[in-house]
Amino acid sequence: MFSLWLGAYNQGLAYAGLALGVYLTLRVLNFADITVDGSFALGGGMAAVLITNNINPAVALIAAVLSGALAGCVTALIHTRLGVNDLFAGILTSTGLYSITLRLMDRSNIPLIGLDFGLDSDADWALALSLVVLGLIALLALLLATDLGLALRALGNNPTMARANGVSGAKGLTIGIALANGLVALAGGLVAFYQGFADVTMGLGSLILGLGAVIVGESICRPRTIPMALAAVVLGSILFRLMIAIALQLGLEPVDLKLVTALLLLGALTLGRLRLPGLADGGRRL
Numbered sequence: 001m002f003s004l005w006l007g008a009y010n011q012g013l014a015y016a017g018l019a020l021g022v023y024l025t026l027r028v029l030n031f032a033d034i035t036v037d038g039s040f041a042l043g044g045g046m047a048a049v050l051i052t053n054n055i056n057p058a059v060a061l062i063a064a065v066l067s068g069a070l071a072g073c074v075t076a077l078i079h080t081r082l083g084v085n086d087l088f089a090g091i092l093t094s095t096g097l098y099s100i101t102l103r104l105m106d107r108s109n110i111p112l113i114g115l116d117f118g119l120d121s122d123a124d125w126a127l128a129l130s131l132v133v134l135g136l137i138a139l140l141a142l143l144l145a146t147d148l149g150l151a152l153r154a155l156g157n158n159p160t161m162a163r164a165n166g167v168s169g170a171k172g173l174t175i176g177i178a179l180a181n182g183l184v185a186l187a188g189g190l191v192a193f194y195q196g197f198a199d200v201t202m203g204l205g206s207l208i209l210g211l212g213a214v215i216v217g218e219s220i221c222r223p224r225t226i227p228m229a230l231a232a233v234v235l236g237s238i239l240f241r242l243m244i245a246i247a248l249q250l251g252l253e254p255v256d257l258k259l260v261t262a263l264l265l266l267g268a269l270t271l272g273r274l275r276l277p278g279l280a281d282g283g284r285r286l
Contacts, residue, residue: 006122008245012238013129014194017187019237020136021180022210029176030156034090034207035075036184038097039068041203043185045101048110048198057117061189068185071097072178080170102200113196133234141227152176212265213237
């Protein structure tokens with residue numbers, strides 16, 4: 001039983017980058033970005049390809065982050081330069097990323113079982129992932145407190161006023177979406193390492209998982225500051241995985257997980273009364 005909970009905790013931490021990336025796009029930039037479905041799989045595939053070619057895991061994860069950031073830049077450019085709707089821009093990029101990831105991996109699945117990450121137990125993974133996530137929270141909190149971070153927050157909160165004060169909407173969105181998808185790709189690499197394989201379809205439904213983590217965390221913690229919000233998102237990621245672990249423990253069939261995930265998200269959204277881009281106002285923007 002303990003190993004089940006510890007495994008869910010580790011999975012929640014591995015997916016924390018996904019949740020933080022979704023938080024940046026939805027909450028900070030007010031941008032509904034579906035690119036995450038593609039950048040998550042791209043990050044996992046990039047990390048898997050490099051580590052199977054004897055590249056250091058840290059270097060492989062950095063490459064995954066850069067690949068995800070590049071994908072985010074593509075979406076931002078499609079939206080800002082070509083005037084394509086944010087949802088359609090993300091769909092276009094995510095669709096193209098499927099073929100790119102498949103080409104990169106040269107097959108649909110890359111097994112990583114047997115590779116040495118220097119982490120021999122779930123306890124080792126828990127410590128390593130905790131340190132990584134704490135570092136991400138600290139770095140993001142510092143970034144969002146800088147002039148650049150304040151500009152990004154202003155752009156998402158009131159783009160007209162932000163542009164009137166000299167904030168470039170195109171550059172701001174490009175930086176923010178690239179950063180968010182870099183975090184998502186990092187999560188893809190960490191999940192691939194932890195679960196022992198990378199799959200070209202592993203990104204399907206990533207947006208829902210990230211959104212679920214954001215909603216659960218904010219519904220429970222009701223954060224009032226940026227650092228608290230980032231911590232709440234990570235907590236939401238862990239709790240979301242724990243909910244799924246509980247459902248499995250109660251005898252739920254794995255084929256029903258998508259339905260349960262949708263119902264959990266709907267319940268949290270209803271109870272939390274939170275605002276999403278395009279939906280009615282119901283939450284407080286930080």
